[in-house]
Amino acid sequence: MRAxxxxxxxxxxxLTTLPKPQPTSGQVLIKIAACGLNFADLLMIKGKYQDTPPTPFIIGLEIAGTVEALGPGxxxxxVGTRVAVYAGQGGLAEYGCFAANRCVTLPDNMSFNDAAGFQIAYGTSHVALDHKARLQPGETLLVTGAAGGVGxxxxxIGKLxxxxxxxxxRGADKLEIARQAGADHxxxxxxxxxxxxCKALGGLDVVYDPVGGEQFKAAFRACNPGARVIPIGFASGDVPQIPANHLLVKNIDVIGLYWGGxxxxRPEVLTDSMCTLFGWYAQGHLRPxxxxxxxxxxxxxxxxxxxQRKSTGKVVVTPT
Structure with missing residues (x-):
């Protein structure tokens, strides 16, 4: 197979040629139809991601495809089931063996391309806004990097x-995509x-920030008392330092989130979230x-x- x-x-x-893998106990062999790319893939290439596997390895954290074989027991x-898998590695290949308990059966109306880029981006945002930030109807949410994969x-989801x-x-074209996704401002x-x-709009109750750097600092300073700030990532390359005295004075929560962790x-947090998200997709509420x-x-x-930050939403690679 190519990988x-x-x-x-x-x-x-x-791109290289490797033997087609064979599933072991607890695994399934999947013929990969699509792989969604993530910023974490870039970090893994350099060995800077928190869950980077030892080399050599095939990059690609999340895939969608069809089960072709089951491991012993x-x-x-x-076999034949259409699934998505958060694999952590192995996605940019024609085949892969993955843990059977990580497979999620796809709704009938979900394409492989949608499924490949669904779990990490939607899962991160849903767990962040619902489980972590406890976002309430009527609150004001700021999303930085709002045209990117997770943003x-x-x-x-915030609008929903x-x-x-x-x-x-950054720029009118990306903002238009965010507007079409439901952004009010x-x-x-x-x-x-x-x-x-942000202050002119009444300040912020929740901040969802995959960018870091100066944008994090500006958003933090626009927070209302009792706000919740969620650092999702640092696409700017700048990990901000948080002034603890401001947290104290304004009763602000800064909440870390690593979805895959x-x-x-607590894997049930992700399982419950995925049930909600796939249900919303099946009902037509989410449009990747x-x-x-x-x-x-x-x-x-x-x-x-x-x-180069030239994409919006997701970038998908189709191995076959």
């Missing part, structure tokens, strides 16, 4: 949960003062935005779209 593999953290990943899902889902959503992104990060724009200590779909032989170009 896009990291040989070392100093080398550029490359594995009960299901049955756009936060706009969509009844919040007033402020979307912050738009802030152009390239030309507007984020703090002043729940698999290790995929800006680019590229074949496996252009995986390096797909990753470069993320690196």
């Amino acid at each position: 896009f593999q990291v040989e070392s953290h100093e080398a550029i990943p490359s 594995t009960d299901g899902p049955a 756009l889902t936060a706009v969509e 949960m009844g919040a007033r959503v402020i979307a912050c992104a 738009l802030i152009d990060a390239t030309s507007e003062d984020i703090r002043e724009a 729940y698999l290790k200590f 935005h995929i800006s680019h779909v590229l074949p496996l032989e252009q995986a390096d170009e797909a990753l470069e779209l993320l690196r």
Whole structure:
């Protein structure tokens, strides 16, 4: 099979040919139809992600495809079942063996491309806004990086949960995509003062921030008393330092979230969230935005779209 593999953290990943894997006990063999890319893939290539596997490894955290075989003693899902899997690695390949208990059966109306980019982005936003921030109808939510993979889902879910959503992104084209996802107010990060724009709108009750850096600092300073701030990631490359005295004075909560980490200590949080999200999709409430779909032989170009922030929503690679 063909696979896009990291040989070392100093080398550029490359397309290579490997033996087709065989599932062991507790695993299923999946013929991969689509792989959703994430910013974490870029970090894994450099060995800077918290769950980077030892080299060599195949990148690609989340996939969708069809079960082709079961490992010894594995009960299901049955051969032929359409599934999505948060795998952690192995997605940029034609086949992969994954834990059967991580497979989620797809709604009949969900395409493989939608499914491949669904779990991490929507799961992160839903757990952040519902389980962590306890977002309430009528509250004001700011989403930075609002046209990106996770940001756009936060706009969509925040609106679905009844919040007033402020979307912050770079440039008119990206802001228009956020508006179409449900944003009530738009802030152009390239030309507007984020703090002043948010304060003029009455301040912030919840901040969802995958960017970090100056945008985090501006949003933090626009928070209302009792606000909740959720650092999702640091796409700017700048991890902000949080002034603890401001937390004290304004009774602000800063809430960390690593979505994948729940698999290790409270997997039911993710399971319950996925049930809600797939239900919303089946009912037509969620509409994943995929800006680019590229074949496996252009995986390096797909990753470069993320690196250069030229994508909106998700980038998907189709191995077969």
